Amino acid sequence: MKTAVVTGGGRGIGEAIVKRLDAEGVQIAIFDLQSANHLSSQLKNPSKTISVDVKSEESVSSAIKEVVNEWGRLDILVNNAGITKDGLAIRMKDDDWQAVLDINLTGAFYCSREALKVMMKQREGVIINISSVIGMRGNMGQANYAASKGGLIALTKTLAKEMAERNIRVNAIAPGFIETEMTKRLGQPVKDEILKRIPLKRFGTIDEVAELVSFLTKAEYITGQVIVIDGGLFI
Ligand code: NAP
16 A cells, blocks of 8 residues: 655645545655544544644654654655735745745755655655745745745756666646635635736635646656646746
């Protein structure tokens, strides 16, 4: 049985990824702060929920060890945990800059570094990083988020180059606007403005992102890529 770690798997996009991989027969360890406990009973395969703060190297390393000690391997890592703390760059507080970089970028680095130790021994593995179109285009009021998601794309490409000879593939997904708690916070007037700019005239769904994750777990000749899923927003 394949095993996966999904960070931020307790709600939103992460929850849909967990359910999709579970339906495909993957056993999953969900890493997040607090929201995942309700999920285990809904999954078909053995699963674990571990309280992990991805910005803590110690927390990540002990959680990955727990997974590998119990299940013996790690086939798939999805770095999905992420936060926003928006504000114009000129007024952005150091703490808001750092918090977003720590979770969205450093957290993904810690999880990848720990997972790669296992995957390198297996000579097999897949990492999927949930970035954002904002990491490719920038966005007003999101300097911290854009830098973290752009950094995640650079990390993806570098790890893909470093790990290809070990048969480990590393790709990123760059969603546009997806219906989740994160986008609910935008408020209707902002949402209406965004919808005008999306050629497909709707936000994406969490299941559509999960489907892409599932595809990338099987796409054996794709590595180092950023797959955009944004309804045509940034054509
Ligand atoms: P969400 O509903 O806000 O969920 C975020 C998840 O990350 C939660 O499970 C949360 O855990 C977890 N998390 C936050 N900080 C963490 C930490 N320090 N350690 C471990 N887990 C942590 O977000 P979402 O909208 O599903 O977004 C998921 C990913 O997709 C993010 O990386 C986001 O940047 C990216 N994305 C989203 C959109 C969109 O439109 N929604 C677009 C582009 C990219 P708790 O519940 O325990 O706090």
